[in-house]
Amino acid sequence: MSYKRNFSKKITLHYSGSASVPAGQTSVNYSGSVSDTVYITIEVDTDSFDKGVHTCKSAVNGLTSSVAATEAAQIAAINQNAEKVGSTIISGFFNTIRLEIDQQIMELNSRIEATFLHLQELKKRCFEKQKQMERDYQSIAGRYLKIFEDLNHELANRIQLLDKPAFLFKEQCDQQQSRTMENDLATTVTVFGREEAALQAQISASLTKKRALETIGKANTFLLKQKQLEETIDKNMLKEQAQGTRYAPVCFIETQSAKNELDKEVFPCELLCEQDPKELLSGFQEKAWSNLPQEESNQISRFFNAELNQKYTQGDTHTTRVRERILKLLNFNHIKSL
Template sequence: MASYIDCVVDTNPMAQEISTVSNHIKGTTTAVVAMQTAVVLAEQKAADHVCDNVNKGFYTLIRSQISQKIAKLQSEVDSHLMHLNQQRKQLLSVKSRMEHDYNMISGRYLKLFNGLNQNLKQRVLELDRPMIDFAVKEVEKVSNRTKYLAATVPVSQLESLAASQKIIASNVKFRGLKLINSMSNFLADMSEQKKLTDRILVEKVNAVENSILFIPVLISECNFDKYGNEDIDVAVNNVQLSQQAQAVVKNAVNHHIENLQWQPVKEIDKEVRSEFSKLLSSANTSQRVKEMANKLFMANSFQTMKPP
């Protein structure tokens, strides 16, 4: 027969330990929640940073591609414009040459046909000289007998004296009118001949010669924002070059500017140093500012492009 032993067990230590474990679990839970919150914030910041960099890179890439396309299209437009201007000059030269040839050929044939007309007229007149002389000379003399005899002294009655004087005055006026018309026709012919001669004897068109010119170009590179984006500026001489020539040179430099490489310079060029000293001495600033500018200039490092 089984027997039972009654014993009293104290559970307070185990309860205290369980209570301690419960407190540690609560602290762990709080730490896990805080860590999860921190992880979520870190992931959000990382995602925002990645998105900002991706957007910045995308916009920079699009801007660079658009700038390259603009430069390329501008270069093509300027090239076509120069080609069209060259063709226009050639067409004007051909037009001038054709006008010169036309005037020369027309003058030559005009002289030839005038000579042929004169020779034919002379031959026709020689076919029947007596009849021509009678029709041209004698009949005209008979018809104009009163006009040719108007200068003779009128011997008539007093009644017809006034009429005779009027005839003489009319004859003098008619001959004066013929003289004036002859002079006018002569002057008009001389003016027309001068205009025709000026059109024929044009000046020789200066021949266009191709030559090579060395043009200095200033290329400056700088950072225009805090992200390190670079801005490149090209400066060309604007004294001896036209606006079109300057645009062509700038487009050509922008087209090949990616292939250019910079190299550091050991010492400042003497001409650059001399020009800077002249500008510094002529500046209307204090001596302290000039010394600081000279100090910064001497401490600065330069880079030049490597020769191709």
């Protein structure tokens, strides 16, 4: 598109100099400035360029449309070919899988049929074994049943022989009972009533005697226990103004310092709180210390070993080492007693 541009600029020119006048032989200096405005108009003709741009634009648009059409055709061809390739691959894959599955199904069917036939044979054998075992069981059970029946008869006969008096007594009692119930004679009933009354009186008397003896025995036991309790209480109780001996634990410590100085201390329990520690200390110093007797040392050793085994029951390395160290430190020969 053609266009015009106007430009203007003011130009200023400075000048100076001197002039001589011959008549007077004098010189005159002069100076000044001249300014003028310059106007310039520029006209640009772009018609030919615009025509070229329009032509290029048309060519580019045509090229763009052709490229787009070519790209669309190429994409459509690629999609079509991809679909063909994909369908071919998928169909081939599924055909391969189908063939493999069919082969596996055929193999499994053959195995199942063979296994089923084998199971049928095993089933027949099991039924035969079951029938054979039932027959054997019946025969064995019959033999053992006969043996046990013979044993029962033999044991019954032996029991009757061993307890023959009891069985005879039972038979006589049954006969007496049947005689009293079945006989219609009045004298028989009277005699039986008299015998039964005497027998019941004897049984009642024996029961009374038995209960009386049990009561006397219980009373005797109670009185004996009461007597023992009273004697025990009398032994353990102290009467007023009575003298006795009381035992209480006391801790006596004797230490030796670095300067070989002996330091002795006594720590009594609460029962001896009224006792002066100095008196206890002097009492310890006056008495002679001696080694423990062998019997007491053995008793203490047994008790100590039992407590140690009960305390350290675990079998780990640390517990074993602690137990061995305690046993090494223990020495009953160094224990003194009064």
